[in-house]
Amino acid sequence: MNALDFTVKIDDLHQYELITKNYPEKLLPDQVMLAIEKFSFTSNNITYGVVGEQMNYWKFFPTQPGYGIIPAWGIAHVINSNHPEVKVGQRFYGYYPMSTHLLVTAGKVSNKGFMDITEHRQALPPIYNFYVNIEQDPLFTPRTEGLISIFRPLFVTSFLINEALADQNFYDATQIMVTSASSKTAQALAFLLAHRKKEIGQEFSLVALTSDSNVAFVKNLGWYDQTISYEQISHLTADKKSIIVDFAGNHNLQFKLQTILKEDLIYNCLVGLVDWQNLEGENPLPKEGTFFFAPNQVEKLQKEWGVIKFQQKVGEALLQFISHAQSTISIKKYQGVEQLKQLYTDTLNGKVDPKYGNIVSLNES
Structure with a gap:
């Protein structure tokens, strides 16, 4: 064959x-x-x-x-x-x-x-x-099969990041910035973070960083508190304890963000490489970030919750997200x-x- x-x-x-x-x-x-x-x-x-x-x-x-x-x-x-x-x-x-x-x-x-x-x-x-x-x-139905195929693995990554941040009480940050905010994994993370804010009253501002052409789309998602184009990052609030969740991988963007935030950058989570052709730049980064390796977090949560409970929690959250994603x-x-x-x-x-x-x-x- x-x-x-x-x-x-x-x-x-x-x-x-x-x-x-x-x-x-x-x-x-x-x-x-x-x-x-x-x-x-x-x-x-x-x-x-x-x-x-x-x-x-x-x-x-x-x-x-x-x-x-x-x-x-x-x-x-x-x-x-x-x-x-x-x-x-x-x-x-x-x-x-x-x-x-x-x-x-x-x-x-x-x-x-x-x-x-x-x-x-x-x-x-x-x-x-x-x-x-x-x-x-039960997650798979003729109506949801396409979106599940697209989002399930990406959503799991976002779920794991959300739980890892929550384990650390979000490092007491008052600002979480998400680069490449229009990407599918970033969308899922924004949904989860916005839901957690509402659920437990967590005090942080969720900021989307995206290209100018995607600003309108990201704003319409309704999950971010603020949407800023890469060209306007000088407008970021620089005196808040901040987390970066970086899906872009752009070296120069990282340099700009670290230069603005300085010591207020308390956790720099490296996830994706959407902008993979700009991984290097002339200026060395003040600090290296921490690469997020999803399988390690899966193992941790499955030990804490058990495999069945882990799967249930992910499945329930994914269905909630898919019900929103169908309209966007x-x-x-x-x-x-x-x-x-x-x-x-x-x-x-x-x-x-x-x-x-x-x-x-x-x-x-």
Whole structure:
């Protein structure tokens, strides 16, 4: 059976190549062949590519030397199974390559899903190796499937940041600034922080930093107390104890913010690399930030709450968020290789409209 992989050059993300892969008809014990129906694509996927070497993202779906496959979250269905508990036709949500198919080895199978126990994935974080049986997951409905596919992994990251900040009583900050405030993960975090403010009366101002072209969109979300374009950051209040949650990764923006805030910057949380082409600058940063590694926080909360309670809390919060996101985000579908090429190039170059959530399918049906 033939499959198609969208691969990118590891040392130059602007270069990509389509690779045809041949899978044998006969599967080994416990192997399952999945046809990937669709996957979401956001600036977060570009971050996967930028830090692919450091964070081992290239190891999930190995390909030809010098190239990698950027992971994406999506939905696939079983077209062939050699595991007695995984049936043809079942649909699973999880971490997929930008491809038409994925061959996995199913282990720890339950009615909720399975783990891919393929040898090369065993040293990688388990959170990325679990495939959810969406027929058994109440979050997935025909109406919400698209938005869940786009937001679920991003929302989990935001949920974890929110909980990590709350654990520290928000470092007694009175101002939280979110860069790249129009990005999907930032939207989810703003929703959670705004909800927490209302719920417990937390005293901090939530400030959105975004490009001039996205100011109106971010203001209309209704979650930020103040929205400032990058060109106007001199208007920031500089005498408040502040937190930065940085989804942009822009070196010069970091330098400006640190120069303005000085000792009032009490926590600098580095999350994303939306502006990945501006990671370096002439001026050395006064302080290095702290990189937020989501799997560590997952492990902490699952130990404290238990796995089931953790999943329940995330699920309940995600449903609340999706009910709001339905009025602000429209699904935009991309079909086939040529449309994926255009979407990938546009996202790589920062030419994305925040009001759309992008869903890609490389399979014909």
